[in-house]
Structures are given as C-alpha cells and as structure tokens.
Amino acid sequence: MQTYELIGIGFGPSNIALAIALQEQQHHAGAADMFFIEKQDSFAWHGDMLLDNSHMQISFLKDLATLRNPASRFTFLNYLHQKERLSDFINLKTFYPSRHEFSDYLRWAADQFSACCSYGEEVIEVQPELQEGKVRLLRVRSRHRDGRITERLARNLVIGVGGSANIPETFRGLREDARVFHSSSYLRHIAAFDKPARIAVIGAGQSATEIFLDLHARNAGHEVDFIMRSRNIKPSDDSPFVNEVFNPEYTDYVYRQDEPTRHALMQEFMQTNYSAPDLALIEQVYQVFYKQKVTGQQRHRLLRCHNVERARAEADGVWLDLHDLDGGSAQTRRYDAVVLGTGYTRELHKDLLAPLASYLPHFAVGRDYRLQSTPEFEPAVFLQGSCEPSHGISDTLLSVIAIRTAEIGQALRERDENAPFAARRAMVASIAAASRGSPQFSL
Ligand SMILES: Cc1cc2nc3c(=O)[nH]c(=O)nc-3n(C[C@H](O)[C@H](O)[C@H](O)COP(=O)(O)OP(=O)(O)OC[C@H]3O[C@@H](n4cnc5c(N)ncnc54)[C@H](O)[C@@H]3O)c2cc1C
Secondary structure: OOEEEEEEEOOOHHHHHHHHHHHHHOOOHHHHHEEEEEOOOOOOOOHHHOOOOOEOOOOOOOOOOOOOOOOOOOOHHHHHHHOOOHHHHHHHOOOOOEHHHHHHHHHHHHHOOHHHEEEOEEEEEEEEEEEOOEEEEEEEEEEEOOOEEEEEEEEEEEEOOOOEEOOOHHHHHHOOOOOEEEHHHHHHHHOOOOOOOEEEEEOOOHHHHHHHHHHHHOOOOOEEEEEOOOOOOOOOOOOHHHHHHHOOOHHHHHHHOOHHHHHHHHHHHHHHOOOOOOHHHHHHHHHHHHHHHHHOOOOOEEEOOEEEEEEEEEOOEEEEEEEEOOOOOEEEEEEOEEEEOOOEEOOHHHHHOHHHHHHOHHHOEOOOOEEOOOOOEOOEEEEOOOOHHHHOHHHHOOOOHHHHHHHHHHHHHHHHHHOOHHHHHHHHHHHHHHHOOOOOOEO
16 A cells, blocks of 8 residues: 555645645655545536636735745746736736636646646545554545545645535435535536526525526526525625735734634624625626616516525425515525525535544644644644634635645644654555555445
C-alpha cells in the first residue's frame, strides 16, 4: 500500500492552493510526496451552478496565490497572460471575472498537478493505523465509481471537501424525487424541464436569485414562484470597512475571541455572505416583477414571508403547503419542480473522521487549522473550509485560501523540524512494509 507524507481529500480551490503553496515553499523533500483524492471525474468548480452571466463575488486578486505570493506563476494574472488575454481583460475594467473564466483558471491550475491527484474516487472514511498503542499513520479509504476500494496511508491529512447541500427537514423525504433538487445540482436537473413548467425556487440568497433569473431567461417560458421566509431580498454588504472582515489578518482577531463573541461577530457580519445576493442581481429581479406590472401579465410570483410547511410528491407534481408568516393565510400549490437554494452545511469531515473521533476531542481546531488530538495520535489533520465557527466568516470563501495554505505549510514544516527526517522516514517505511500485505479489494 502506498504511503504519502500528505494526503488531501478533495481537490477544489482550497487544496489546489495548498498544492501550490507547498510546491512554492519547497516545503520539504517530500513536496512531491503529496497526493490528492477528488470525487468528481475531472476538475469542476460548482459546475452545476456555472450559469450564463454569473460573476465572481470577490476580486480576482483573491486567487489561489496572490495574497501569499504575488510573484507566483499560479496567479490569475499569469493565467490571463498565458492565455494571451491580459490586455483584453484589462479593457473589461473589472475585478470580478465571470465564474466561467475563474473556473477555467482553477482548472488550468489543477491540471498542473494532475500527476498527484486521482479523480473519480470518493473518500469514504479515514481509519487509524496503530503501532504499539499509538496512531502512527492514517488509512484513507476511497471508493471508485465502479465500487472498487483503494486504501492509502498518510502521515498528514488535509480535508478540503467544501459544503454539502443543506436540505431543509420539510424536503428530506423527497430526496429521491428528481423533481426536487438543490442548487448544487441545478444544471444537471433543470435540463429535463424543456417545456413550460411551474417551478418553485426556495431561498433568498445568491444561488436562489441567480436561479430565478436563469429560469426567467430560459426559452421554455417557465412560471416561477420565488419563495422566501425573509421579508425582503437584501443585498450583500461589500462596502470597504465591512469587507475588512475578509482580510486574512482578521482571522487572528476572530480566533482570539471567546465563543459567544465569535458567535456575535458571525451574526453581525452574516449580511456579507448569507441570504444576501449582489445588488445588481436584486435590481434585475425587481425589473422582472416591475415589467409584469406594466404588461399586466403575471408569470412569476414573489412570495415573501412565506414558509413551506409541508411538501408531498404526487404523480401530477410536487405540492407545497405555504404559510404566509405575515398575514397568516395558508395555501397549497402544485409545482413541476422545486429548486432548493437553501445553502450548505460543513460537517462532512466529521463523518469521514468518525473512526478517529476518540482521538480528536470535539473536533476542536487550533489557529493553524490542525485538529487538536490526544497524545497517542501522531498524524496531523488539517481542515480547510469547515472552521467558520472558530476562524470566522471568510473561512468558506476564496478570501483567505492563499494565506491559509501558507499557514498550513508552515505548520507542516514545524512538524518536520521537530521530527528528524531520517527517523520519520524509517518509521513511515516500517509501517508501510507492515501494511504491504493489506489487499486492495472491491465491494
Ligand atoms: C455557486 C457558488 C459560487 C461561489 N462563488 C464564490 C465567489 O465568487 N467567491 C468566493 O469567495 N466564494 C465563492 N463560493 C464559495 C466556495 O466555497 C469557494 O469559492 C470555494 O469553492 C471553496 O473551495 P474548497 O476547495 O474549500 O471547496 P469546494 O470548491 O467545494 O471543493 C471541494 C472539493 O472536494 C470534493 N469532495 C467532496 N467530498 C469528497 C470526498 N468524500 N472525497 C473526495 N473528494 C471530495 C468535491 O467534489 C470538491 O471538488 C461559491 C460557492 C458556490 C456554491
């Protein structure tokens, strides 16, 4: 069984940036000894939400490398230069490229690490590898599309698996119904609806708003109910002083606070990222509804202050019981499809690490993103993108990725310095030899 210095689970922007940082920092002789496992068949950045006209919500300068090393060859500017589009991009006079272009930039960077990434493998769990009562290594188990299982050993682990679709309780029973789907699989599912359909979009955030506008623009002529609990669609606040919460140094400030203060900070700055589309999108939605008033033809409906109390699937459609939180009235409406723009949860690491839970008390995380562990646990496990409660609202975004990966690289370097290289190599080699008999098997 192959043993690696470092295994990264997921190969999205967080772990791509890590690969770049480690390569550039020439972290140790084992820089080439890193390996990433990605469940998608090839690189894609939220591919089912790559809608026409969608744009980045932060400056391209918050790319994979610039904030850590503006001279990196992996900057967005160098990507433009390599693609011979730099002058043309300058003419656009924007900090906010299209998501299509940024996705292409990320793929361009990811492709340069194809030798150390395996696609089409989903990590299903991480087990402890014990020797003399100590956890020396981690056994990373992944499943291929055809059901085969591969196991690899790692001395260090970095988990960058992003968010999982948040499905509200009301809709959990309808998960298998292709007519009810989350924004994270929007393009995949909506393709089946090529005739005029009645569609409900649930939520009031960026994704729900983008989807409403996308459905409006489709030739099929869908009728859309845009349903939200909130009283209004409020824009994200990206004004300069507020935006400082996304500065990498703000992470230090958040991490230093006690839990109630961190929680209060999250609440205070919620409007920068959650249930808060860009103002320009909100204005487009307003235009759509205003035009309906001018023509007198109501195609779409904006149902503010509405809660979905119940959802049930019937042969003729999905029926939603709606409760008007303002007026108190109730109605039941039939839809051909329901799109959930209901956000993401970030707990997947706890499932993957469940076999290690007794060594990782409460999954508490240090400032360097390393999970705190009991003394008999030797490997280091780092989290990327699931530390919002401890490290602040920027944690799930691109804003801090370049700096965070430098910090993780630094933590790895310090581990190396504390463990003599030769001794460590010998230890890893002996465990790998002991594990060599372990079969790779299929389910
Ligand atoms: C539609 C959309 C638009 C966004 N736009 C912006 C923006 O403009 N600016 C911004 O700052 N942020 C934006 N975000 C936030 C987003 O979280 C970050 O842009 C970025 O994708 C975070 O990178 P990541 O690598 O941490 O997570 P992800 O990009 O989610 O990547 C995680 C990767 O891990 C893989 N994975 C998951 N589970 C496993 C497993 N068990 N085994 C193997 N692989 C696995 C996934 O397939 C995925 O490729 C957006 C999010 C969405 C959904």
